Amino acid sequence: MEFAAIDALRERHPAWRMLRATHAPLLLSFLGRFFVEEGRGASPEGTLVDALDDELYLLNSEEPDTPRFLRPAADYLADWASTDAGYLRRFYPLGTDEIHYDATPALEKAYAWVQSLQVRQFVGTESRLQTAIELLRQIAQGTEVDPEVRLQELGRRKQEIEREIAQIQQDPGAGLLDITAVRDRYQQFASTARDLLSDFREVEDNFRALDRSARERIATWEGNKGELLEELVTGRSRIDSSDQGRSFQAFYDLLLSSSSQDELSVLLDRLTSIEDLGADRRIRTVHHGWAEAAERTQMTVRQISEQLRRFTDDQIWLENRRVLDLVREIEATALTLRGGPPPDVGLELEQTGVDVALPTERPLHSVRPAAEVDSLLPPARQEEVDTSVLAQQVIVDPARLAARLRSLVPERGTALLEDVIAMYPVEHGAAELVGYLALDSEDIEVTADETEQTVISYDEAGRPMRARMPRVEVRRR
Structure with a gap:
């Protein structure tokens, strides 16, 4: 990073200001334990004030002659949540009139950095190396477009599993981790769990x-x-x-x-x-x-x-x-003009002709035929209605269809819809085919070629069906 960027972070970032604050040990120890260590979310002001009061009492009781923290707990919280500080988030949740406080990402970062300064008695490295290698394997396997290479990798993993099964059958204690390896993996898991919350x-x-x-x-x-x-x-x-x-x-x-x-x-x-x-x-x-x-x-x-x-x-x-x-x-304008339009409103048109209506042009009277009305309806007969159709509603998830396409089609690659359906058979009939055609995402483009046609076979309600449709191509951007 450049000098100017670091200098700007020093002056503006809440985490850096927190480390430079006068009461940094108090706010980091109390807020870090309350929100980070105990994993709490937004908490009412009363709960937080009571906990901070107890903390201040214990700290002041260590030096009763010269107490260090003389202000009320509510004042400390208000200062830490002010706009200039930004260590806490102060807000009113929906449906309540009590102030709530919540930790900010800056508090998480500052507390994690202070924790990293402590000397650790045990630093595990073997589990992290295995994790890094496994991530590289997943990346390589997930981006390999050649099916033969993927099948070879799966075959290798299958042989390793079979070899491990044979070892355990011969020696039940084979492959067990010692306490050092377990502690190494536990340390990595605990760190990852805390990082997830942060x-x-x-x-x-x-x-x-x-x-x-x-x-x-x-x-x-x-x-x-x-x-x-x-x-x-x-x-x-x-x-x-x-x-x-x-x-x-x-x-x-x-x-x-x-x-x-x-x-x-x-x-x-x-x-x-x-x-x-x-x-x-x-x-x-x-x-x-x-x-x-x-x-x-x-x-x-x-x-x-x-x-x-x-x-x-x-x-x-x-x-x-x-x-x-x-x-x-x-309405007001209409009432104003009700007595007569003003002289300057309206248009004058010359009459160009006279409409002539002859008496003989009118139609003669014609008698309508009498209509018979029968208001007695035959009683309706009871019919057996299959109500199970109401529960057989089909819902197609577009996100699931898009995830299938992302798993099959690499970036900047293309595939035909019939090839996708060959890998993932149709489960919801024609509605699923329409779902593919209606996909609208930034990284997926579905186009149809009207000049060519294809036939897609699928099963719907246990019956074989065939859909004749244009050739559809899926492209990843």
């Missing part, structure tokens, strides 16, 4: 910044409502299709999976049951902390959508009021 707070802050910018655009917009809505909806779509948005959504779907939650619970129980490891008991419920942090991030995204809905409702109300004003203005 990353969630930063992602939430990024989404909140987008929400603020959307509110500013709405408050200062003077043009057409449709143009603003298009801009805001496009911005929301851009977030969902960005790398950060897709990664977050994939993590959220995986975390909320019942199988993933059950597996995490079993694995964390096994981890905390190793007595020689001395694992932190809070690790046992770390996946609940991930879920809460992810839900807070999703709540921020939902607030952006709610802001769009409020804007639409407010604009409709204003437009309806404008229509009523125009109607009242027309």
